[in-house]
Amino acid sequence: MKTNNNRKIWLFGLFFIIILIIITIFVAPNNNKLNRGSTYNRNPDGYGAWYAYMEKKGTPIKRWQKPLEILSNKESITLLQIYPNNLPSALINKQKDWLKKGNKLIILGVKKSVTEANFTTLHDYKLGQIKIETKRRNKEENDTILGDKFGAIIWQEKIGKGQIIASVTPDLAANAYQDNPGNYEFLAKLVTETGNPIYVDEYLHGYKDKEVIEKEVGGNIFSYFAKTPILPIFIQVLVIIIVLIWDKNNRFGQIIKLVKPSINNSSIYIKALAGVLEKAESSDFVISTINLEEQKQLQKLLGLNDKSLNSERLIEAWGQQTGQPIKELKSIVKVAEKKSKINDASLKKWLEKWQEIREKINN
Structure with missing residues (x-):
């Protein structure tokens, strides 16, 4: 039984680990990438700290x-x-009509070629140095806001009444740069310098308002989970529930058949005989039979197995080994020798005295 239980536990563990590995490989990485750059994300690649920084400054965002x-x-x-993944620069052209109306678009994470620049570089700024960690640069001719000899890191372009600002790094003011106030203040300057209302695109990271969800999936909550970072957690909880239900139904291991209780014929016979003797009022026979058996057991306890002793010799041996008065045992044996009938209460008391005799030997 214990082996089957251990086997069941190992099967549970193996099954659960396999499911978690599948989730980690195929689901979790995609959602982690999607969440990169989100203001809801508190991990090093998120922007939760910068969003809180802007709120603390009193900047409406x-x-x-x-x-x-x-x-x-x-x-x-x-x-x-x-952008959680580097955005191909060709996609920026799709926003040009909207930008011409006087809007401003700031894109962090535009894909450009890798250069020979150091991965980590520091750039002077009036409110503290700006730390950049990427080898990518924009080598094309542009209006550079921040850059070095290898090319532009952040640049801008006027489009009609509007403006677009692009950066090769998506991590300009990520949570990992909380110790670099220059990074946070530099991005704050970029988003506030025109005085326009400021919006952060969270739809890009899979976050949607309630009415948008209802419109897109028709109230199907599972479809919503499939498009958001909540999916890994949802699947893991679902797997745990299935395993627990499976466990309660005992579906692992071999089926254990119910064993029919064995019939104790000796016990049935003794109970039947006791009933007959009670109805026949044969307490004298019961006392005589029990007395003989008790004397045999007492002789064994005294270590006299190889000798056949009569009542008197047994009583003397008991007195010598226990140091107890022999009249106590004599009175018990005498009840059996009289062969007279006694009531149930007296019979019970007589049996209790035999028990006391045995206990005195054990003590």
């Missing part, structure tokens, strides 16, 4: 959790997009 098509109706705003 809102999270945008709707499709950009809806945002296209708004004019004279600043939109910050932090």
Whole structure:
């Protein structure tokens, strides 16, 4: 039984580990990448600390959790997009019509070529040095805001009444740079210098307003989970529930058949005989039989197995070994020798005295 239980535990553990590995390989990495740059993310690659920094400064900033098509109706705003994966620069052209209306777009994480620049570089800024960790640079001719001899790190372009600012690094003011105030203040300057209302694109990271979710998936919550970072947690909880249900139904291991209780014929016979003797009022026979058996057991306890002793010799041997008065044992044996009938209460008391005799030997 114990072996089967151990086998069941090992099967549970192995099954659960396999499921977690599958989730980690195929689901978790994608969602972790999607969450990179989100203001909801408290990990080193998130922007939760910078968002809190802006709120502490008293700068109005809102999270945008709707499709950009809806945002296209708004004019004279600043939109910050932090791409979890490097954005091909060709995709920026899609926003040009919206930018011409006087809007400002700041994109962190535009894919450019790798150069010979050091991975970590420091750049002077009036409110503290700006720390950059990437070898990518924009070598094209542009209006550079921040750069070095290898090319632009952050650059800008005027488009009609609007403006676009792009950065090769998505981690300009990530949580990992909380000890670099220059990074936080530099990004704050970029988003506030025009005085427009500021929005941070969280729809990009899979976060959506309630009405958007209902419209997209028709109230199907599982479809929503499949598109958000909540999916790994949801799947793990579901797996745990399934395993627990499976365990309660005992589906692992071989089926254990119920064993029929064995019939104790000796016990049945003794009980039947006792009933007959009680009805026949044969207490004298019961006492005589028990007395003989008790004397045999007493003789064994005294270590006299190889000798056949009569009642008197047994009583004397008991007195010598225990140091107890022999009249106590004599009175018990005498009840059996009289062969007279006694009531149930007296019979019970007589049996208790035999028990006391045995206990005195054990003590």
